[in-house]
Each structure stands twice: as C-alpha cells, then as structure tokens.
Amino acid sequence: MIEFRSVTKVFPNGVRAVDELTLTVGEGETLVLLGTSGSGKTTTMKMVNRLIEPTRGSICIDGLDVMEQDPISLRRSIGYAIQHIGLFPHMSVAENIAVVPRLLQWDRERVDKRIDELVSMVGLNPKRFRMRYPNELSGGQRQRIGVARALAADPPIVLMDEPFGALDPITRDQLQNEFLELESEIQKTIIFVTHDVFEAVKMGDRIALLDQGKLQQLATPAELVESPANEFVEEFLGQHRFQLALLTRTIGSVTTAAQTDLTPPAEKPGTCLHPRHSLIEALDLFKRTRAVKLPVYRSDRYVGELSKKGLLRVITDVLGETEDAA
C-alpha cells in the first residue's frame, strides 16, 4: 500500500509541481495518474522511488516513509518502466532484463531462468529474442521488453510512465490488452502515468486526475465519466464523454431495462455476454457474430438476454445524456 500524505513538491525555480496531494494506492490496485503535461503526474510518480524528493509531506510504502529508506535498495525493490528510450541501447534484451536481478546479486542460473520466463511472459520467443539489441526490435517489441524488465525482480510495486506512448494505435491497443491480462495474473500495485484519458479508463482501477499539481478527482473510471467532480474534470473529458461512457458503462448496469426474456436456454451457448462487459464490447460482439440477440451470463448463471435493438436504444440514450451534460 502506498500512502501520499499532503505531498508538496516545489522545484528550485519556484514551480509548484505537486500541491498538497493526499491519496492511497491499495495493494494490487492500478492507479492511473492522469493529466496534461505540467500537471505534476510524472513528478508524483517519481517521488515514490525518490528520483524526486518531496518538499513537504510524506510518502509511505507499507507504513515506511520512503525518505527514511536507502534510495538504492528502495529503487531496486520497485519496478520502473518508461517511454520508448527506456532500454539500454548497448545491452542485449537478456542483459537489459537482467539489470536489477544482477544488482540484487542473483546467481547466474536464476537470472537466466528469469529472463526466459519474462520474455515468454510478454509474448516473445526467448530463443529468438534473448540476444537481440534494442535497435534490432520493433517499437512494440521494445515496449514489451521494457515491461518485462520492470517486472524482472518480481517487485510488488511497479511505476509506469506512459509505457505505451510512442506506439501506433493498433500496437498500443494490443499491448494494453496483453498487459491487462498479464496484470490480472501477477497482481501488482501499479502507478501508471498517462495523458490519454482512454488509456486511463482502460487501464485504471482508479484514476487520479491532476491539474497544476492539484488533485481534481480520485474515482473509478465509471464514476469519473458519470459524475465529474468539478468544471475542470468536465472540460478535461470534454467531447470524449460519449465514447468514454460506452467504455465505462457495463451491460449489468443497463440490462434490467433492455432484457426481454428470462427463460434460460437449455444450455450455455458458446458466445454470450457478461454483465461486466462494456457497451462497446457488447456492440463489438454483436458486430462480429451478426446476432440479433445474445444471452447474458454471470459466470454460469443466466441473467437475461440483450437484443441488438435494446443495446442500440441504450447507446442512443447515453448519447442524449452526454449531449445534455455538454
């Protein structure tokens, strides 16, 4: 658990990058720090591993103030991944991943095993990629290795600074999905910095929206989109409200209105919806299957049925609401 208590950072040039920030990141939670450049999101993240030190206030990890810990061992215990240039160009994939394990003086065999494990975990073939150098990798492959390197010593906390920035939209989307899947298996406490509101909604358990160093709203993606705390948040979401609502609203929250039939089919069909699916995912499934109606199951329990017409009606309603709000 990471606790920020009234953390303030004033740089020597007088810029107040972070102003009285108080928030808690729970065990295993992914907290997204969202904001424009200059909002203080990166500064906030860098104060966790003391790359930047707070002017006032305290940051505690599991109750221990980071300022009272040795910065070197603190940093080795926290994963760190940043945008494209993160890999060391003079080191191979294997050497890049091995940096922190070697600093921690793992024995050679254990490091070797870990490299293979991580390279395959991020979806690459260890035999083919171990000895490659960053300049022999595509942008997406580099980013994957960057993530693998951050996880190398199996740290409980991982800091990620726009790890999927500087990628084309398709690769980025793919990497985000893979990371979500990976993350659900490894259960890390993650602080994720981004300026992209869609990425924030997709990746975050909760989002902390910052502006000029001040916390504007701390909420789940759905709460943030449904009920912006103030004018700034509303403006920040701006014309994306409708698209965001399609991402954050789930079938579960609308099916009571849209479901038509409660008689369960004889057995669970291959394609079905889950109440947790977002409206956009449901729409996608209708598009792919060309179905007119799809059953909704919560694991093995039948909870109803959603028709394409019903879904489209809900989407039209959402469009109306968000237009009213704007």
Place this chain on the structure above:
Amino acid sequence: MSLLHEFLEKLGSDIARHTYEHVCLTSAAMVIATALALPLGVYLTRCRYPRLVALILGVANVVQTVPSLALIAFIVLVFALVKLPTIGMLPAVVALVLYALLPILRNTYTGIRQVDANTIEVARGMGMTSAQILFKVELPLSLPVIMAGLRISTVWTIGVACLCTLVGGGGLGDLIMRGLRSIQLDYMLAGTIPAAFLAIIFDWILGALEKALTPRGMRE
C-alpha cells in the same frame, strides 16, 4: 630498386632506432595524458561548479592554441627555473602530454554529457549507484566519442613528437633535423615517412580497438 636498397643499407638502423624512440615518446605521453584526462573529464561531468568546468576546459583550449614549438620552449624555460633537466626525454614528454590532453578531456566530457538524460534516469530509477551508472551506462555509451578523442590525440602527438629533437628528446625528428642541417633529402625522408606510417598505423589500431569495444547494439 637498388636505390631503395642503398637507402636502407645506409639508414636502416637509424630509422629503426629513431622509430623506436618515437614510439616510446608517443606511448609514454599518451598513457600519461589518458590517465590524467579521462578521470578529469569524468570529474568535470560531475562537477557542481560550472565555472570550474569552464575554467579547466578553457585552460586546456588555450594550451592547444600555443604553437607546439613555443610550448616546448616554455617548458624548457620553466624547467630551467625550477632546476629540472632541460634536455632529454623528460621535457619532451611533458610537452607532448600537455598537447595530448585536450582532445581526450574534451571528448570524455562531451561524450558523457551527450548520453541521453532519460537513459541515465532509468538507470537511477532501477537502483544503480553513481559508480554503476558511470561504468555500466555512461562510459559504454560514450565510448565511441572518447575513442575518437584518443585517436585524434595520438595522431597529433606522433606529429608533434618530431619536435622533441630540439630538446634532445630523440625520435624521428632527429633524422629530419640532420637532413635539414646537411641539406640531405634521404635523411629528411627517413624521418618523415616512418612518422607518417606510424600515424596511419596507430589510427588504424585504435580504430579497430574502438570497433571491438563498441557493443553490437550501438554499431551502425
């Protein structure tokens, strides 16, 4: 063919001896200059006082602008004042060292400074100590630039070492001066051609070394 044969018969042993002296002078100067300039260059990248950095780089620049002949003359003068030997290897090597310093110093400093700040921050963020960042990240990444400084410096020093003859430092300059005094072309060539070859050979060796030391990920 017989001309070359005659030339080598007459001057072969002289050429060998003076080339050997020349190599000794140059190597001694390069080893000492590198031992001084490399750590100093690293220090300058870590120095908290920008004025001190500017001062040291400035002084090194000024030394470079002094004509090499004048530099040797000044050193003899200073050595005379402090009662050090004014003739022989010592003043010669000191002059060469002063001359060889700047390219190594400047390239070490700029080489390390041009390493991407993000890369260094990542290294810090991963928990490397300052020394680990230097040896595992900054030096490997600035190696091509540092090696380029060493090459320039070596080629210059081989040329300037021809002047060491003026203070009795030996080297191929002896042959050139002998040729000058007696107006004999063969002596001049016996000094000049090996000096030129030395420069080419040393440049080639250092180039090969640079290539061997550059990690695969940084080769073009």
